[in-house]
Amino acid sequence: IPGAGVFTVYTFSSGLSIRTGGEFYKIVSGGEISKSLNNGGDNHKYDIRYDAFALPVLVGYTLSPDKGRTCLYIYTGVALSIVKTEQEYIYSGGGNVIEYKSDDDPFIPGFAGLIGIEKRFFWNISIMLEYAFYKCETSRKETGKQNVNYPYEYEYTGTYGLPRQQARIGVKYSF
Numbered sequence: 718i719p720g721a722g723v724f725t726v727y728t729f730s731s732g733l734s735i736r737t738g739g740e741f742y743k744i745v746s747g748g749e750i751s752k753s754l755n756n757g758g759d760n761h762k763y764d765i766r767y768d769a770f771a772l773p774v775l776v777g778y779t780l781s782p783d784k785g786r787t788c789l790y791i792y793t794g795v796a797l798s799i800v801k802t803e804q805e806y807i808y809s810g811g812g813n814v815i816e817y818k819s820d821d822d823p824f825i826p827g828f829a830g831l832i833g834i835e836k837r838f839f840w841n842i843s844i845m846l847e848y849a850f851y852k853c854e855t856s857r858k859e860t861g862k863q864n865v866n867y868p869y870e871y872e873y874t875g876t877y878g879l880p881r882q883q884a885r886i887g888v889k890y891s892f
Contacts, residue, residue, distance in 0.1 A: 718742050718743065718744050718745075718767060718769075718880050719742070719743065719745060720740055720741055720742035720743070720769075720880075720883070721740070721741055722738055722739060722740035722741070722887075723738050723739055724736055724737065724738030725737055725738055726889075728779050732778050732779050732780060733776070733777075733778060733779075734776070734777045734778065734779045734790060734792065735774075735775070735776055736773075736774075736775040736776075736777065736792055736794075737772070737773065737774045737775070738772075738773065739770065739771070739772055740770070740771040740772075740773070741768075741769070741770050741771075742767070742768070742769040742770075742771075742879065742880065743767065743768050743769075744765065744766065744767040744768075749762075749763070749764045749765075750762070750763045750764075751763075759808070759809075760807075760808070760809050761806075761807075761808050762805075762806070762807045762808075763804075763805070763806045764803075764804070764805045764806075765802065765803070765804045765805075766801075766802065766803040766804075767800075767801070767802050768800075768801045768802075769798055769799065769800045769801070769878075769879055770798065770799045771796050771797070771798040771799075771829075771851070771853065771879055772796065772797045772798075773794060773795070773796040773829045774794050774795055774796070775792035775793060775794035775829060775830075775831070776792065776793065776794055777790055777791050777792030777793065777794075777831075778790065778791055785837065786836070786837050787834065787835070787836050787837070788834065788835045788843075789833075789834050790832070790833050790834075790835070791830075791831070791832045791833075792829075792830065792831050792832075793828070793829070793830045794828070794829055794830075795826065795827070795828060795829065796826070796827050796828065796829040796851060796853050796879070797824065797825070797826050797827075798824070798825045798826075798827065798851075798853045798878065798879050799823075799824055799825075800823060800825055800877050800878060800879070802877055804875075806861075823855055823877060825853050825854060825855050825877070825878055825879075826853070827851060827852050827853025827854065827878070827879070828851070828852045828853070829849065829850070829851050829852075829853070830849070830850045831847050831848065831849040831850070832847070832848055833845055833846060833847035833848070833885075834846050834847075835889055837891075841890055841891040841892070842888065842889070842890055842891075843888070843889040843890075843891070844886070844887075844888060844889075845885070845886065845887040845888070845889050846885070846886055847883075847884070847885040847886075847887070848882070848883070848884055848885075849882070849883040849885060850881065850882055850883075851878075851879045851880065851881055851883070852881070853878050853879040854876055854877060854878025854879065854881075855876070855877055855878060856874050856875065856876045856877075857874070857875060857877075858872050858873070858874055858875075859872065859873055859874070859875045860872055860873075861873060
């Protein structure tokens with residue numbers, strides 16, 4: 718799930734830093750999977766859509782061993798996310814139909830952390846490499862329907878949230 722973000726960072730003279738901004742994530746491929754087995758007798762269809770927006774507020778420490786040309790940093794803090802998922806699974810075959818549908822739009826609070834390095838190449842422009850970890854998810858019970866000889870509904874647990882581990886590359890402009 719690729720994403721993009723815009724951040725504002727303020728670093729005090731002691732190296733203490735505050736970082737906040739916004740991030741957006743969207744599934745771009747692989748959201749629809751269909752498969753037929755047994756000469757078309759068993760049909761499986763799974764469809765998922767995912768969009769998320771996160772607002773992290775992080776506090777950390779920045780260290781620059783070469784007076785600003787290279788910076789190492791580590792942050793931790795809180796994040797609020799808005800996650801929009803739509804899922805649908807349908808199986809049909811041999812007179813049986815199993816399906817579930819989920820539509821979710823929750824506000825999910827959580828924790829965030831990241832570690833990174835940046836290297837200044839031109840006047841105020843730097844390249845950044847980061848590893849971020851988010852624990853910003855929720856679980857809830859969903860229901861589905863099964864139609865064999867006697868139709869009934871069933872329950873399952875769905876987990877929704879931000880991607881937990883993220884590798885990032887970015888460009889930074891310093892004022």
